[in-house]
Each structure stands twice: as C-alpha cells, then as structure tokens.
Amino acid sequence: MKIPSLLVPVLTLGWLLAAGCSHIEIKPEGNPDRVVTGTVNFRVPAELPPGTVVTVRLMGASSSVGAPDVLGQQIITSPIVQPIPFKIEYVAEDALLRLGLSLDARVAIAGKLRFYSVNSYAVTPSNAVDPHEIWVDPTGKD
Numbered sequence: 140m141k142i143p144s145l146l147v148p149v150l151t152l153g154w155l156l157a158a159g160c161s162h163i164e165i166k167p168e169g170n171p172d173r174v175v176t177g178t179v180n181f182r183v184p185a186e187l188p189p190g191t192v193v194t195v196r197l198m199g200a201s202s203s204v205g206a207p208d209v210l211g212q213q214i215i216t217s218p219i220v221q222p223i224p225f226k227i228e229y230v231a232e233d234a235l236l237r238l239g240l241s242l243d244a245r246v247a248i249a250g251k252l253r254f255y256s257v258n259s260y261a262v263t264p265s266n267a268v269d270p271h272e273i274w275v276d277p278t279g280k281d
Contacts, residue, residue, distance in 0.1 A: 171230050175211075175262055177271030178222035179244045181254065185277075189217050192247045195225040195273065197262065200238050210240065222272075236264050244273045252278055 175197055193215040198207040211229035231240065240262040246254035254275040262271070 171232050172228070173231055173236075173267060174226060174228050175242070175267065175271065176224070176226045177242070177273060178224050179246070180222040180272055180274050182274055182276050185221075185246075185254065187218060187221070187246075188248060190249065191218060192216055193218055193223055193225075194245045194247075195227060196243045197227050197229050198241050198243060199231070199235060200240075207241075233264065236262070236267060239263055242271055242273055244275050246275055254278065 179193055179195060194212060195215070196212040197210045199210055200207065210231055211227040213225045213227050215223060215225065225244075242256070242260040242262060244254075244256045245252060254277055256273050257276050258274070260271055260273050
C-alpha cells in the first residue's frame with residue numbers, strides 16, 4: 140500500500156505536536172496552609188526590659204473601606220535574644236499570595252509603642268518560604 144506524499148509530512152507534524160504537548164506541566168494550586176518566618180531587627184541598639192511585647196503581623200491587601208486583613212500574627216513577650224525570631228502560620232490561597240502580603244512589627248515597652256517597622260516588607264510567591272528580616276525604628280517618643 141502506497142501512502143500519498145502529502146500525508147507523510149502531515150502525520151509527522153501531528154506526531155511532533157502530540158509529543159511536545161506531553162511535556163506541558165500544569166501545576167496544581169499550592170497548599171493554602173503556610174508559614175512565614177524571619178527576625179525582627181533593631182536599627183539602633185536597644186535594651187529590652189522584661190515585659191517587652193513584640194507583635195509581628197502578616198497582612199493582606201486592604202479593602203477599599205477598611206484596614207488590611209490580618210492573616211496571622213505572633214506576639215512575643217519578654218524576648219531574650221536579638222534579633223528576635225518569629226514564625227507565623229497563616230492560610231492564603233495562591234491567588235491572594237500573588238496579590239502580595241506584607242509584614243509589620245511593633246515593639247512596646249511598658250505598654251508604650253517604642254519601635255515599629257517604617258517600611259513595608261512584602262511576602263510574594265517568590266519569597267514566601269524564605270526567612271524575612273524586619274527592621275524596626277524608634278518612634279522618637281519617650
């Protein structure tokens with residue numbers, strides 16, 4: 140049986156296209172149960188007396204009418220070492236993570252805010268599993 144000469148290139152092209160499609164990788168959505176870790180660092184040396192409270196929060200994008208959603212937080216009382224390590228467990232679908240989350244830190248001594256993070260620290264899909272360094276500055280109030 141003789142195959143027409145036009146049919147051979149068409150069959151070859153179809154075979155190549157089918158073989159190429161077998162290598163397409165479709166990733167499923169990631170696990171929404173996540174953990175962000177890192178440290179809170181001080182730009183100026185600070186002695187932290189007993190009773191110091193460090194609050195680290197992970198926040199989602201703010202809605203048009205309110206404050207940002209707090210997805211998770213850790214409150215550390217009387218930290219012993221500097222920089223202060225933190226670990227926050229949170230739930231966020233990949234779509235929310237792609238919008239970008241931010242970390243915020245505050246340090247209260249004797250019930251008064253003394254240090255806070257001035258800059259925004261972004262958590263994105265590309266750095267979500269990396270340790271984050273949050274730098275806090277003094278409030279300037281005594």
